[in-house]
Amino acid sequence: MAATIDRAARARRRRRGLAAGAAVLALSSVLTACSESSAKPVLTWYINPDPDPPPDFEGAFGLDGIAERCSTDEYDIVTEQLPTSANEQRIQLMRRLAANDSSIDLMSIDPVYTAEFSEAGYLAEFSEADQEEIAGNKLQGALESATWNDRLVAAPQWANTQLLWYRKSVAEKAGLNLDEPVTWDQLIKAAEETETRVSVQGNKYEGYVVLLNALIQGAGGEIVSGLGRGEEMTVEVDSDAGKKAAEIIEQLAGSSAKDPDLPVSNEGTAEANFAGDNGGFMLNWTYIFLGHNEALEGDLGWARYPQTVEGEPSKPPTGGINIGIGAFSDHEKEAIEAAKCITSTDNQVTYATETGGMPTAEDAYDAEKLRELYPPELLALFQESIDEGGPRPVTPYWATIVNAMLGKWHPQDSVTENTAEQSAEFLQNVLNGDSLV
Amino acid sequence: MSTGATTATPAAAEKARKGTSDRSRAENRLGLKLVAPAVILMLLVTAYPMLRALYLSLFKYRLSAPDDREFVGLNNYVTVLTDSLWWGDVFNTVVIMVITVAFELVIGFAFAMVMHRVVFARGIIRTSILIPYGIITVVSAFAWQFAFSLNNGFVNGWLPFIGEDFNWFGDKWPAMIAIMVSEIWKTTPFMSLLLLAGLAQVSEDTIEAAKVDGATWWQRLWKVILPNMKAAIMVAVLFRALDAFRIFDNIFVMTRGAQDTESVSFLTYRQIIEQFELGMGSALSVLLFLSVLLIAYLLVKLFKVDLASARGER
Amino acid sequence: MRAKLGPSTIIGMIAILVWCLLPVVWIIMLSFKPEAETAAGSPQFLPKDWSWENYQSVLQDDLFQRALINSFGISLIATVLSVMIATLTAYAVARLEFKGKRVVLSIALAIAMFPVVSLVGPLFDMWRAVGLYDTWLGLIIPYMSFTLPLAIWTLTAFFREIPWEMEQAAQVDGATSWQAFRKVIVPLAAPGVFTAAILTFFFAWNDFVFGISLTSTTNARPVPAALAFFVGPDQFNPPTSTLSAAAVVVTIPIIIIVLIFQRKIVAGLTSGAVKG
Incomplete structure (x- = not known):
């Protein structure tokens, strides 16, 4: 390296x-x-x-x-x-x-x-x-x-902004055409087939909520809305979009495509995993190109952030x-x-x-x-x-929202179909000051 | 004029009495003057802030939204005491306290027995036992974090029943074990030195006498040595237990409270420093303080030893 | 029982040595692994290639140098002041009869058990109001109050052992009271004061809670806090081997002090805690 x-x-x-x-x-x-x-x-x-x-x-x-x-x-x-x-x-x-x-x-x-x-x-x-x-x-x-x-x-x-970075050789082996938009589901399956990994940020930190936000927005939802009014925000996690996001996290957490250090991974560890022997796909920021293009000798490919729902344009994190x-x-x-x-x-x-x-x-x-x-x-x-990406909600309470989300969505293997509903209730309590976070 | 009149009184006995009481009064004054700086300083940094915390805990007060400050009475306390996060963290903290102190007591006692018997190389043993004591807790936490780490740790390779790619920090109990290992490693030496001092006070004659009476090693330990060390064990357990209850550094470095490994201290820190919730955080501060008092009270009750007599005054 | 050196004692000694030194040796080994080796993953105990590069970069790191200076300065000042004040108190407690002696000792005991985290909020709020936030003094004050109990006990225990009659005996022999104090009492008290100073220094050097809560820049950030915020070539993760080198550097003073003064430290720790 x-x-x-x-x-x-x-x-x-x-x-x-x-x-x-x-x-x-x-x-x-x-x-x-x-x-x-x-x-x-x-x-x-x-x-x-x-x-x-x-x-x-x-x-x-x-x-x-x-x-x-x-x-x-x-x-x-x-x-x-x-x-x-x-x-x-x-x-x-x-x-x-x-x-x-x-x-x-x-x-x-x-x-x-x-x-x-x-x-x-x-x-x-x-x-x-x-x-x-x-x-x-x-x-x-x-x-x-x-x-x-x-x-x-x-x-x-x-x-x-985050892109899907991939090894061209791996994508080829999996028969995945990345000139077309791909979905998370396709990505995880391609990695499973090729015994490689989909490296993401999964530590209990803000970076993981970036992923969650992108998944939810990609299905047309929001974590919260009505941001202008501070505490009068409306919690929106308990929606079809929230459930879809939970489904993807659940799928990844139960898959051989997850990094072994998923619950503690961040941008840097994802990068190391991607560059390692089992590297295949990674969601990460723009700076990856300068660090890895030469080192991977032409094997580094990139594509737009994967779709949460097939056919619906993805909302890359910005x-x-x-x-x-x-x-x-x-x-x-x-x-x-x-x-x-x-x-x-x-x-x-x-x-x-x-x-x-x-x-x-x-x-x-x-x-x-x-x-x-x-x-x-x-x-x-x-x-x-x-331009087309999804920013995280602009609100003075973002740090609180992050902690509340992490409370229910982390670690990844605890995420189930009920997570969206539970986290909505919890987030509402936290924003009202009725729950510790 | 009047002074002259009183000193002229011929009653020598009264004069002498007055002299001693003067001296004792002077001694009293001197004593108070000498201890005053220490007492003032200690109270300035603890009693006053605690009173302030008590006051702040009655408000909903977020530092980054100072205009929204409002009086909420005991609401913060109600919120905390009905919250599962608080009780979960109390549980974690108590588990850490009980397990670490238990291990430290056993290992520390074994170390103390060894040190008690060693006649040569005492310097080397003493030096090495003081290194974990003196080392910065943050350094110990990093050393163990790296040791347990997935990519750079030797632990997975050395433990035969653990897989190569086992992630210690990926789940609650393995992460708790890593935290407790660091805590136990760092503080066992202190425990063993306290126990060694206690061991030194058990008279050799009593042990010999028990031996002559045919007591086994195990009997001598339980019937003679341990009862005679009660005071030392009690002091060691009390101090270590309260210290362990305050656990913060190891958790901060190793997991930052992830995987539900948060302690009460870390929860308080997070509310105040990360979320700037001064009101809620102050309520937690007060509750943390009360918890420590409660544990100290329970331990002292348990040992039935008057603390001041064991510790301060002879 | 004493002088016997059975196999169990030897095994015990080896166990103590392994227990105490293994993590230290481990972090030393890590500090000699080149950063590239740990970045790629290096689970074996010994470095593949030995390298001094981490020490060079740590010692030239401006942020780390400042943290070292802060830690040494703050800990030393806090130690000197704390031991001075504790000496006065311990002298009074050991030698004088006065009301409130028990109160003083009880306060000291209570402070020693105090959950420091519960002070972080109010102290932060007070310090920012009076301009002590992120200053040396802002750390020295809490360090002093929290090291005082330890210093007071250790010194009280030492002072009680001093044969104070010798002072009067010297005065009878014609020495002035200052001479008597300087020639007789000071040499007897010095080891105790010194031991208290070492223990106090260890405490201040080790502190983390105040170090991260009451500072935010290199103005006053001490070593443990600097280690926790260590920034390496990877913007997102602390650099394993460089951080290990820094950890070794800050452990060296501790090891030197322990090597030279081990006997005194043990005496101080145990006298204050058990016999007292």
């Missing part, structure tokens, strides 16, 4: 590169403006962790690179790394914001938590002009995830990162300018080529650099997926 070799050494190089960059930056600012440098504001940007740079990479990579390029004569941007899981990132940020921390200028927020941050008053507001400027060239799906109460409350930086401005920041103006730079088309293109996080800016998909790296049909599929 060429992709994983010597990753730690690369991490080392990145850190050293960063330190060197910072030193150069500090030195140049001392040389140019001795007295001013102390007054120059430093913006702190809380970032989600990036993958490691490739071994031959020079300079600052990924988000660190963007921070370096977006630092100007008026301000410098430094990054502060958050933990790996989206929920853990949310917890760290929320606690600081609850303490009215002025050191949070910029933050990377998972779209699903954007509403919660905004509702709590932790995000500085954009002016109408700023909203228009940021929204200008962005994809509709990305904008929706950054909008709360009819205002754009964060700047969409990059978009993510995600990404929004940039929010801390409500207590001392440098709000500078931070808003910085956010525009961070989410600029140029930086989105660079970021997509470096890490595989796809742009939210429509025009970025035409960029030369991107077209060189990704096959055009893959780029088109990414765009289609983001």
Whole structure:
């Protein structure tokens, strides 16, 4: 597995590169403006962790690179790394914001938590002009995830979506034609026949609810609806769509196609299983292409997310990162300018080529650099997926909904035909504050 | 003027008495002054926050929705005490407490017996027994998590009756076993040292006398050694039981409460830190505190030993 | 019974050594496996290729360095302050007669049994209001209060063993009271104070609950919390062997302290708990 070799050494190089960059930056600012440098504001940007740079990479990579390029004569941007899981990132940020921390200028927020941050008053507001400027060239799906109460409350930086990644050799052996839409049922059966796996995210964490949400939406349902009104949401899990989703989870959990670590699997373990001996099919995010296309030597195939119900278009999960401005920041103006730079088309293109996080800016998909790296049909599929995908419900109570869903849908082998009904009742109780979760 | 008059009183006996009472009063004052910083600090970080928790527990209060804060009386307590999640977690915690303490007591006692007899290499044994005691619980949790892990663990390979692809963290009871193994490994040494100290206080003569009377090893253990160690065993069990009831670190690292392995402490942490439910979380804090009090009370009753006399004052 | 060295004792000794050291050796072995080996799955006990790469990357990791500094700084300050305050208390309890002695000991006992998690909510709420959240002081204060009971017992037990009459004897011999204190009492009390300090340090070094709840950045995040949030090349999973290397690094100080002071630590642990 060429992709994983010597990753730690690369991490080392990145850190050293960063330190060197910072030193150069500090030195140049001392040389140019001795007295001013102390007054120059430093913006702190809380970032989600990036993958490691490739071994031959020079300079600052990924988000660190963007921070370096977006630092100007008026301000410098430094990054502060958050933990790996989206929920853990949310917890760290929320606690600081609850303490009215002025050191949070910029933050990377998972779209699903954007509403919660905004509702709590932790995000500085954009002016109408700023909203228009940021929204200008962005994809509709990305904008929706950054909008709360009819205002754009964060700047969409990059978009993510899940595809069906597969081994061409396995699909061929199973006689599965992936040029046509496939269903979950076909997929599981194909894996069973070929003694391979369908790798998904099944740990007791938000990522598993992403899968559930996609299954339910794929059958035309929703987990909750009426999101605008907070606690007045209507629970919709107990529906035909919910039952269909439970059926698929039950089928997978009872199948030889499931990963042995299904109840604890996440994006990373799914990737390892897919790259391993029994790898066949995997549902995972866009970044897979950069890590595995070369390593699998032409065997990596991709298709749109599988259908829950035959004939009904699938609703691929979407995600990404929004940039929010801390409500207590001392440098709000500078931070808003910085956010525009961070989410600029140029930086989105660079970021997509470096890490595989796809742009939210429509025009970025035409960029030369991107077209060189990704096959055009893959780029088109990414765009289609983001456009037609199903976002998770935008609500301040998403974290609560996640925990309530996990309470009944995890572990996978406990899922039965009654799960949809039970989880609806439980979720309703939780939202009313009558049940612990 | 008046002082001069009183000291001029010729009654020497009264003077002496007054002197001692002065001294004892001064000693009293000095004693209070010396203990004051410790007492204030200990209460500042426990009593005051607990009172605050008591107050907050009467509200429906979510940190990320501060405007929705409302007084709900004892509603939070009613919700918790009628909730199956709470009782499930209480059950898990009690199971962990009973099983780990039982294993620790038996293994710790065996270790104490060995250490008691060892004459050479005491330093090596003592050093190695202190390593699990000193090691960070989080490190122990990671070491065992990796040991039980599906991809990187040696446990599946070493245990003959376990399949190669058995996932310890995929189901409740295997995951509980992994958690308890880490807990037992880390804390048995502490238990064994306490028991060793107790063992040292059992007089050799009594044991010899029993031996001469023809008592078997088993009889000597149950009739002579254990009864004489009662105080040491009691202290060790009490402290370890309360410690085990608070189990948090191992669960956080190994399962994060998945597969229904959550403890009461972890539930409380999740409500407050992950869901920012300060009201509900405070109610759980109060209940957790009361549970610990209850367990301490029951254990002390069970052993029928006055705690203060065993522990604090001679 | 004592001096006999039967086969059962030897087996017992081996059992103790295996019990205590196996997981430590295991994590050391893991720390020498190259990250690529564990990422691909490596269930055997020994590394296939031995490598120092994990240690290099851990020691150069900025986040980990900061956590080490935080942990050392916070634990040391908390230890020094806690032992100082505990010394005063233990002296009073061991030597003076005053009302409320039992109350002091009962409070200490209650604190030792306190479920720390139940303080997380109110402390977090208080700390964010007064600006102590995510600061060194915000951890030092709770560490001090929770190490005080241990320090007070250990020191009280030690102080009760000190023959205080020697102080008066020295004064009779012509020494000033300061000289008598310094030359006679300090050398007698020092080992006890030192032992209490080690135990206190262990406690603070080990803490996890406060470490994750009352911090959120490298400002004050201590080692155990940093380990739990360790980020590796895989964005979604902690890196097994790099994390193991970090775990070994933070265990080394413990092993050194234990190697040098094992006798004192055992004495401190047991005197405080049983004889006291």
